Amino acid sequence: MNAVLKRENDxxxxxxxxxxxxxxxxxxxxxxxxLRGRSGLGNYHLKKEFSRAxxxxxxxxxxxxxxxxxxxxxxxxxxxxxxxxxxxxxxTDPLGNLNSQxxxxxxxxxxxxxxxxxxLENNEVIANQQPVIEYPTDSSQQSLARFIVDNNLxxxxxxxxxxxxxxxxxxxxxxLFPKETCQCESSSTCFHILAAKMSIGLQPTxxxxxxx
Numbered sequence: 001m002n003a004v005l006k007r008e009n010d011x012x013x014x015x016x017x018x019x020x021x022x023x024x025x026x027x028x029x030x031x032x033x034x035l036r037g038r039s040g041l042g043n044y045h046l047k048k049e050f051s052r053a054x055x056x057x058x059x060x061x062x063x064x065x066x067x068x069x070x071x072x073x074x075x076x077x078x079x080x081x082x083x084x085x086x087x088x089x090x091x092t093d094p095l096g097n098l099n100s101q102x103x104x105x106x107x108x109x110x111x112x113x114x115x116x117x118x119x120l121e122n123n124e125v126i127a128n129q130q131p132v133i134e135y136p137t138d139s140s141q142q143s144l145a146r147f148i149v150d151n152n153l154x155x156x157x158x159x160x161x162x163x164x165x166x167x168x169x170x171x172x173x174x175x176l177f178p179k180e181t182c183q184c185e186s187s188s189t190c191f192h193i194l195a196a197k198m199s200i201g202l203q204p205t206x207x208x209x210x211x212x
Contacts, residue, residue, distance in 0.1 A: 018076045021076060022072050022073070022076055025067040025069075025072050025075070026069055026072060028063050028065075028066065028067075029066055029067065029068065029069055032062060032063050032066050035055075035060050035062060036062075038053050038054060038055050038060075039054070039055050039056065039057040039059075039060050040054070040057065040157075040159055040160070041057060046160060048160075048161060051160040051161055051162045051173065051175055052162070052173050052175065052181055052183060053173075054160045054162055054164075054173050055171075055173075056155075056157075056171065059171055133151075133153065133166055133168075135147065135168050141190075141191040141194060142191070142194065144191040144195075145191045145192075145194035145197075146195075146198065148165060148166065148191070148192075148195035149195055149198045149199050153165065153166035153195075154166070154195050154196060154199050156199070156200075160173075161175060161177065162174060162175045163175075163176075163196040163199070165182075165192040165195055165196065167184060167192055169184075172184050172192050174192050174193055174195075174196045176193070176196055176197065176200075176202070180193050181193075
């Protein structure tokens with residue numbers, strides 16, 4: 001980043017709007033790298049204690065236009081992206097390390113199992129849309145947890161030691177060890193945690209409550 005700022009200083013009569021745009025592209029690139037790290041891709045990796053921050057690659061909306069910090073100034077001067085440069089292809093391929101940390105989410109649709117994949121088209125990452133899940137109404141927490149397990153709405157992510165659960169309002173990261181945690185709004189053991197336990201044959205030991 002310091003190198004980029006120096007090149008901006010060396011650019012005589014740099015318009016203030018382009019200066020702001022340059023900062024935006026730098027921030028956008030760093031955000032892109034953080035998103036890749038949170039989804040198990042790229043050069044950054046979550047520590048085990050931050051496993052709750054994991055997000056499935058199929059749920060990530062990557063920025064549509066990424067400019068490498070090394071190319072920000074050239075991009076601003078020419079007013080066109082340098083998508084064909086070697087540094088862009090090597091630094092910003094969101095699927096570059098997917099083979100080493102393969103994360104696949106499966107959902108049921110018409111009794112067939114389909115895999116939601118993240119693909120790169122024209123340097124844009126596109127995630128397949130997830131089908132709307134209709135949860136049973138007026139059901140107990142245990143019934144909701146059983147519904148999740150029976151309909152394959154839960155995925156184990158061994159790399160993070162966590163589960164991804166499709167809840168009523170979205171997807172939540174659930175951990176069971178060293179302590180039970182869930183990203184939902186519940187302050188106690190929710191049916192997402194109960195579903196994670198059911199999926200590996202464990203029985204609940206805490207009172208079950210849920211806000212979602």
